Amino acid sequence: MTTAADSPVRVIAGGGGGPRLLVLAGVHGDEYEPMEAVRRLATRLATLPFRGQVTLMPVANPSAFAAASRTGSDGLDMARCFPGDPQGSPTLRAAHAVMLELRQANCLIDLHTGGRVMRVLPMTGYMLHPDPQILAIQRRIARSFGLPVIWGTTPTLEGRSLSAARDLCVPAIYAEHGGGGGSDPRAVDDYVCGCLGVMRELGMVEATAVGSPDMPAADRGFLSVEDPRPGSGHLQASHPAPATGFFLPLVSLGAEIRAGDLIGTISDPLGDTVQKIRAQSTGLVLVLRAESSVQTGDALLMILESPPVRTVGSGVARRRGGQGAL
Numbered sequence: 278m279t280t281a282a283d284s285p286v287r288v289i290a291g292g293g294g295g296p297r298l299l300v301l302a303g304v305h306g307d308e309y310e311p312m313e314a315v316r317r318l319a320t321r322l323a324t325l326p327f328r329g330q331v332t333l334m335p336v337a338n339p340s341a342f343a344a345a346s347r348t349g350s351d352g353l354d355m356a357r358c359f360p361g362d363p364q365g366s367p368t369l370r371a372a373h374a375v376m377l378e379l380r381q382a383n384c385l386i387d388l389h390t391g392g393r394v395m396r397v398l399p400m401t402g403y404m405l406h407p408d409p410q411i412l413a414i415q416r417r418i419a420r421s422f423g424l425p426v427i428w429g430t431t432p433t434l435e436g437r438s439l440s441a442a443r444d445l446c447v448p449a450i451y452a453e454h455g456g457g458g459g460s461d462p463r464a465v466d467d468y469v470c471g472c473l474g475v476m477r478e479l480g481m482v483e484a485t486a487v488g489s490p491d492m493p494a495a496d497r498g499f500l501s502v503e504d505p506r507p508g509s510g511h512l513q514a515s516h517p518a519p520a521t522g523f524f525l526p527l528v529s530l531g532a533e534i535r536a537g538d539l540i541g542t543i544s545d546p547l548g549d550t551v552q553k554i555r556a557q558s559t560g561l562v563l564v565l566r567a568e569s570s571v572q573t574g575d576a577l578l579m580i581l582e583s584p585p586v587r588t589v590g591s592g593v594a595r596r597r598g599g600q601g602a603l
Contacts, residue, residue: 284374287333289322295329296479299382300472301375301438302334304355304389306341306348309460311388311452314468321469327482332378340367347392357436379441384418385449386475387438388468391456394568395576397512398530398561399454399467400426404439405505406448407432414448420499421478422452422471426563428581429503430510450475453512457567500561502581512564516578518543518571520552525569526578528562535559540578543571558582 300318302311315335322331336342340349348354351366361372379385391397401422403415419427434440442449452471455464476482518524526541528534536559544551554577564579571577 283339284334284337284371285339286374286378287319287335289319289331289333291322291327291329291331291481293328295327295481296383297330297332297381298384298386298476298479298481299332299378300334301337301385301387303336303342304338304387304438305392306336306338306344306346307393307458308388308390308456309458310390310455310464311468312336312342313460314388314465314472317465317469318472321473325482327476329383329479329481331476331481332382334375334378337375338368338371340371345393347394356438359436359438359441375438376441379438379445379447382447384414384475384479385438385442385447386418386422386472387449387451389451389453390464391453391564391567393456393458394566395512396456396530396565396567397453398426398563399424399452399464400428400563401450401452401471402428402430402510403450404432404434404443404510405429405503406443408446411446411448415450418448418475418478419450420501421474422450423474424452424454424467424471425499426561426581427499427501428510428563429501431505431507433507434510453564500581504582512579515580516540516554516557516576518573518575518577519554520550521572522546522550522552523569524554524566524571524577526565528565528578530562530565532562533560534562534580556580 302315312335315333338355349368353368355368358372360376362369363373401419401424403419406412439449455461520543522543522545528540534556538556540556541554542551558580560580560582563581566577
């Protein structure tokens with residue numbers, strides 16, 4: 278069936294009672310791995326015994342997908358448009374269509390990538406929900422998704438699918454993985470595994486029914502950071518380009534760098550003028566620009582500030598108060 282905004286929706290019902298899980302992809306039209314992962318998940322669930330119900334939206338923003346762009350034909354970013362408007366422009370209608378499904382859900386997974394322009398280190402994130410019970414569920418399902426970085430951030434950001442879920446008291450996580458405009462099969466595999474891992478954590482599917490290698494490794498090491506500072510959670514709001522030109526990164530995703538380190542250069546077409554770009558903070562390179570052509574103000578990278586602590590299994594290292602204290 279389809280929604281009023283023509284966002285394709287597939288509902289797969291399991292046996293007996295159980296949670297209702299909503300999985301989103303294609304909120305941004307140039308993020309392709311989540312779309313393929315949702316299609317593959319649908320195929321897997323068609324033959325997998327499970328409890329509850331899974332609602333899949335592989336292309337939540339059809340206008341943006343048709344344009345192969347982060348934004349739709351109206352120029353709006355759907356990830357800033359929730360709860361949307363059924364009488365509004367295409368992006369607002371698409372956000373409203375998601376809301377119709379979210380109001381019936383018990384849990385949300387919103388899948389993303391860096392799109393055409395950026396690449397992102399595999400991670401899951403959640404808002405630091407004021408309800409401790411919902412926050413505890415979000416921590417559990419973020420860990421069960423199985424990606425190496427987990428990031429809890431301010432609950433005050435608005436317009437997101439997660440802020441809509443927050444207001445409805447629906448536990449929610451998002452995931453970021455890859456980007457650059459293609460469809461990395463490793464990211465697709467990780468996303469299918471991650472969704473099944475969340476289903477296992479929610480009691481929707483037995484681990485024995487899924488089996489390895491579809492489930493995340495229980496002993497996988499991860500870095501977990503919680504940052505309650507206002508504004509935390511922005512992936513494209515730091516290190517703006519100081520000039521227009523050709524961006525050459527000198528660091529890689531996952532690199533640990535210190536404030537002041539040289540992270541790249543921007544040069545004019547002939548290379549006569551070269552500006553050095555230095556890190557504004559210390560931490561992990563979580564997001565890195567994939568597109569070399571930059572305009573003044575474009576995001577170049579994002580650094581996840583954290584103490585250099587990694588935990589294994591169920592342990593969690595938390596950063597509180599924005600000061601790096603454990």
